[in-house]
Every structure is written in C-alpha cells, then in structure tokens.
Amino acid sequence: MIPRKILLTIWVALACTVPWWFFDESTRWFGLPAWVTYAILSAIIYSCMLGLVIQKYWQPEEDAD
Amino acid sequence: MQTDSALLGPGGIAFLGAYVLSLILIGWLGRRARTENSLSDFYLAGRGMSFLVLFLTLYATQYSGNTLVGFAGRAYREGFHALVLVTLLSGAVGAFILYAPKLYRLSKQFNFITPADFIHHRFNNNRLTFFAASLCLMALANYVLTNLKAIGYIVVAVTGGAIPFAYGVIALSLVMVIYETLGGMRSVAWTDALQGSILMVGVLTIFITIQGEYGGFAFIYDQIQTADPSKLIPPTFSQKLTWFSTVCLGFFGISLYPHAVQRIYSARNEGTLRRSIQVMAFMPLVTTLFMVVVGLTALALFPGLDRQASEGATLLVLKDLSARGAIGTGVMVLFLSATIAAIMSTVDSALLSMSSIITKDFYARIKPDSSQAYLTKLGKTISWGIMALSVYLAIALPQTIWRLLEIKLELLIQIAPAFFLGLYFKQIKSASIFSGMVVGTVFAVGIMVANKLGVDIPAKPWGIHAGVWGLALNMATIFIAEKLKKDKS
Numbered sequence: 001m002i003p004r005k006i007l008l009t010i011w012v013a014l015a016c017t018v019p020w021w022f023f024d025e026s027t028r029w030f031g032l033p034a035w036v037t038y039a040i041l042s043a044i045i046y047s048c049m050l051g052l053v054i055q056k057y058w059q060p061e062e063d064a065d
Numbered sequence: 066m067q068t069d070s071a072l073l074g075p076g077g078i079a080f081l082g083a084y085v086l087s088l089i090l091i092g093w094l095g096r097r098a099r100t101e102n103s104l105s106d107f108y109l110a111g112r113g114m115s116f117l118v119l120f121l122t123l124y125a126t127q128y129s130g131n132t133l134v135g136f137a138g139r140a141y142r143e144g145f146h147a148l149v150l151v152t153l154l155s156g157a158v159g160a161f162i163l164y165a166p167k168l169y170r171l172s173k174q175f176n177f178i179t180p181a182d183f184i185h186h187r188f189n190n191n192r193l194t195f196f197a198a199s200l201c202l203m204a205l206a207n208y209v210l211t212n213l214k215a216i217g218y219i220v221v222a223v224t225g226g227a228i229p230f231a232y233g234v235i236a237l238s239l240v241m242v243i244y245e246t247l248g249g250m251r252s253v254a255w256t257d258a259l260q261g262s263i264l265m266v267g268v269l270t271i272f273i274t275i276q277g278e279y280g281g282f283a284f285i286y287d288q289i290q291t292a293d294p295s296k297l298i299p300p301t302f303s304q305k306l307t308w309f310s311t312v313c314l315g316f317f318g319i320s321l322y323p324h325a326v327q328r329i330y331s332a333r334n335e336g337t338l339r340r341s342i343q344v345m346a347f348m349p350l351v352t353t354l355f356m357v358v359v360g361l362t363a364l365a366l367f368p369g370l371d372r373q374a375s376e377g378a379t380l381l382v383l384k385d386l387s388a389r390g391a392i393g394t395g396v397m398v399l400f401l402s403a404t405i406a407a408i409m410s411t412v413d414s415a416l417l418s419m420s421s422i423i424t425k426d427f428y429a430r431i432k433p434d435s436s437q438a439y440l441t442k443l444g445k446t447i448s449w450g451i452m453a454l455s456v457y458l459a460i461a462l463p464q465t466i467w468r469l470l471e472i473k474l475e476l477l478i479q480i481a482p483a484f485f486l487g488l489y490f491k492q493i494k495s496a497s498i499f500s501g502m503v504v505g506t507v508f509a510v511g512i513m514v515a516n517k518l519g520v521d522i523p524a525k526p527w528g529i530h531a532g533v534w535g536l537a538l539n540m541a542t543i544f545i546a547e548k549l550k551k552d553k554s
Binding site for chain 1 (some may be wrong): 133145148149155156158159162163166170282283286297299300305308309313316334335336338339342343346347349350354406487
C-alpha cells in the first residue's frame with residue numbers, strides 16, 4: 001500500500017462526487033437534469049475506482065510473502 | 066398505538082415469527098462451533114471468518130433499518146439531493162482501504178479485541194483509551210436505542226397493533242440477546258449472513274418491481290417535474306458544502322463504527338478481508354441508490370405528504386404495488402423480513418460491541434488479572450444488562466431526550482485522528498491526540514446540544530456538520546500541540 005498516493009486519489013475522487021459545477025436544472029443528460037446524472041455516474045465511477053484501488057494496491061501480506 | 070390495518074395477515078405474521086425464532090437456532094449452532102472459552106472466540110469468532118460470512122456481516126451491519134425506511138423517506142423529502150446518501154456509504158469503504166490493511170495486521174499480531182485496543186497499543190495512555198472507548202460506547206448506545214424504537218414501530222405496523230410497541234421491543238430484544246450470548250460474534254455473524262441475504266434480495270426485488278411497474282427514472286422525472294419541480298433544482302453552494310460534509314461523516318465516522326472495526330479483526334486472513342471490502346465498495350449502488358429510487362417513486366406517486374407520513378414512503382410504494390397486483394403477499398413478507406433483519410443485524414452487532422468495550426476496555430484494564438473465561442462470562446452478563454436498560458429506555462424515554470440521541474457520528478468522528486494519524490505517523494504523541502479529541506468532542510457536542518435545546522446556533526454552521534467542524538478543530542489542536550512540542554525540544 002502507498003497511503004499518501006491512495007489517500008490523495010480517494011479524496012480527490014470523493015470530493016468530485018459532489019455536483020460542484022452545476023447551477024441550473026435545464027441541461028439534461030440521459031433525460032435527467034445534468035447534475036442528477038452526474039451525481040449518479042460519479043457514485044458509480046467512485047465505487048469502481050475503489051474496487052480497482054483495492055485490486056491494484058492492496059497486496060495481502062500472506063500473498064506478498 | 067393501534068393502527069387501522071395490519072400489513073400482514075396471520076400467515077405472514079406466523080412466517081415472520083418463525084424466521085425470528087430460527088435465529089435462536091443459528092445462535093445455538095454458533096455456540097456449538099465454539100473452539101475455546103476466550104474473549105477472542107466470543108467477540109471475534111476466533112478470528113476465523115470466511116469471505117462470505119465476513120462480507121454478509123459487514124453488509125448487514127452497515128445497512129440498518131434506516132437504509133430501508135429512513136433513506137427512502139429522506140429521498141421523498143429532499144428529492145434527488147438524497148443521492149448524497151450513496152456516496153456517504155461509499156466514503157466509508159474508501160476509509161477502510163486506508164486503514165484496514167495495517168490495522169488488520171496489527172490486530173493479528175497483538176490480539177486486539179476492541180477499537181480502543183489499537184489506541185492503547187499505539188499511544189499507551191489510559192486517559193486517551195478510556196475517552197475513546199467512552200465515545201464509542203455513547204455512539205453505539207444511541208445506535209441501539211434508535212434501532213430498538215424502530216423495531217417496535219415496525220412490529221406495530223406489521224401486526225396492526227395486535228402486538229403493542231413495548232411487547233414487540235421486548236420480544237425481539239430477547240431473541241437478539243439470547244442468540245448473542247449463546248455464541249457471541251460467531252452467532253451474530255451467522256445470523257447476519259442470513260439477514261444480509263434477505264436484505265439484499267428484498268432491496269433488489271422491490272427495485273426491479275418498481276422499474277417494471279412504473280418505468281424507472283423517466284417516470285420519476287416526469288411526475289416530479291409536474292408535482293414538485295423544486296426537487297429537481299441543483300443544490301445551492303451551501304447545500305453542496307453540506308453534501309461534502311456528509312461524505313466526510315461517512316468517511317471518518319461510519320468507517321470507524323466499533324462493530325465494523327471488530328469485523329476487520331475477525332477476518333480469517335487478509336485476502337478474505339480484502340475481497341469482502343472490495344465487494345462492499347459496490348453495495349451502496351445496489352442498496353442505498355435503490356432505496357433512494359424507492360423514495361423518489363413514492364414522491365412521484367404520492368406528492369404532498371408531511372414529514373411523518375414521508376417516513377412511510379417505502380410502505381406506501383409497497384401497498385400501491387400490492388394494490389396493482391404487481392407483488393403478492395410473498396414480496397411484502399420478504400421486504401418486511403428484510404427490514405426487521407436489517408435492524409436486528411445492526412442492533413445485535415452494536416450490542417456485542419458495547420459488551421466487549423465495557424468488558425475489555427474498562428473492566429479488564431482496571432482488573433488485568435481476570436481470566437478469559439471470567440471476562441467472557443462477564444461480557445455475556447453485561448450484554449443482558451445493556452439490553453434490559455436499552456429496552457427500558459426505548460419504551461420510556463421522553464421524546465425531548467430522543468432528539469439528543471441523533472448525535473452519533475458527530476461523536477465517533479472525533480476518534481478518527483487516533484486511527485488515521487496513529488497508524489501512519491509514528492512521531493505523534495498521545496497528549497496531542499487526547500487534546501484534539503477533547504476539543505473536537507466538546508465543540509461538536511456543544512453545538513449539537515445547544516441547537517437541539519433551542520439555542521439560536523445552527524447544527525450545520527455554513528452548511529458543515531458540527532461534527533466535521535469538531536474534527537477540523539481536533540486536527541488543528543493536534544497540529545498545534547505537536548508544533549509546540551517540537552519547538553520546545
């Protein structure tokens with residue numbers, strides 16, 4: 001594990017799940033207000049990212065041995 | 066407390082009763098699988114949990130009755146803003162990645178039983194250990210009380226008041242404390258595995274039925290745009306800060322629930338823990354998101370409900386589906402079983418954790434010569450005592466006091482620096498961590514209590530939760546204390 005690199009990745013991605021950049025509901029993505037679609041997609045991407053981080057960086061000690 | 070009509074007929078109620086009683090059988094099987102009479106065996110299932118059991122117990126514990134009932138109600142009231150709940154739970158998994166691997170290895174090496182065992186091992190400061198253990202205990206007590214109250218209301222709704230609130234709370238608490246004292250964590254984890262499976266199937270079933278019957282997001286959007294378009298407006302800047310602050314609570318608070326930490330200790334090996342947490346990363350999408358959709362569907366179908374009525378959003382959707390013939394009694398029984406299962410799996414885990422904290426962090430530290438067998442017996446007695454007190458409070462506590470019990474994560478989040486900094490920064494001293502924890506707790510609790518008692522202080526100054534402000538102060542205090550120490554030396 002590389003805590004600093006992972007910490008940064010996890011926190012930046014988590015902060016990005018907040019729909020900071022949306023101010024009106026008129027823009028539509030996939031039939032929903034853009035900020036709603038963004039919030040759903042970012043939650044999905046964040047979960048996938050966590051799965052990938054675990055896969056790549058978490059090497060169980062017994063495996064590493 | 067008498068309601069007009071029962072949600073289930075005699076057959077459904079009998080099925081639910083049989084399911085609840087079957088949990089005692091599982092508890093007995095857990096006792097038979099016991100390998101030794103020790104704290105590690107009783108509180109951590111002998112540190113031998115397999116992947117499936119570990120994953121399901123983590124899942125069942127993390128998703129409480131609040132997920133099935135409260136989250137849908139919140140989605141009804143807040144509209145799409147309730148999507149923050151999905152990342153609230155994802156945030157906790159992100160935190161697991163940061164601390165679980167190292168903590169697991171240490172727990173294996175030094176035989177940790179409770180979260181405070183790590184804090185004592187790392188900082189060797191009794192004051193800090195007792196304070197952190199007390200915070201854990203208070204957060205868990207609030208958790209148990211609010212969930213017991215929820216269980217009473219569900220029993221009343223299911224039986225139409227034939228079983229009164231108090232009897233429902235007493236009966237289900239008795240079942241929980243029996244299977245818990247029979248086999249400790251092993252029984253709790255095995256019942257959690259069953260409860261987690263029911264919970265997952267229940268949520269998936271209601272979500273898929275809703276998609277087929279009403280038409281999913283397109284239907285929700287069209288209906289809400291007509292009935293209440295204000296629910297489609299993006300969050301304001303202050304609401305975005307609250308969104309971020311909520312995610313912080315999930316990251317630093319939910320991830321450190323003592324019963325979650327103890328499940329990390331209970332894994333058979335690190336590979337098992339890694340796989341369980343990896344699957345947990347996707348659970349907010351198939352549980353929280355689905356329940357938010359249920360709440361939004363209720364908003365689309367039944368706009369204009371007040372706060373209290375909106376808490377029954379899930380049941381309203383279920384009743385509507387039943388009236389349309391989309392679901393039969395079986396699905397209704399399944400969902401109500403899932404709700405009861407979600408609550409029971411959370412309460413039993415929190416109860417076991419409280420018992421371990423009192424036994425190990427307080428009693429065993431004051432009387433270190435006590436034998437493992439004696440401590441285990443004491444732990445079981447304590448479980449009965451806690452449950453009896455909780456049942457009494459759940460039935461008798463006045464409503465004004467209940468408002469104060471909402472303070473859970475605000476307390477728990479204050480132990481986060483002890484874990485995150487303690488694991489990765491060797492030079493940090495116990496005095497700094499203790500000072501930070503005291504300052505953060507006093508600040509957060511002060512604001513929350515003042516707000517709930519009617520003082521003109523917002524619970525979320527500038528949109529940020531009092532607990533998160535407390536955590537920021539906590540960290541700042543640690544930083545200043547460390548800097549002063551460095552300058553002195």
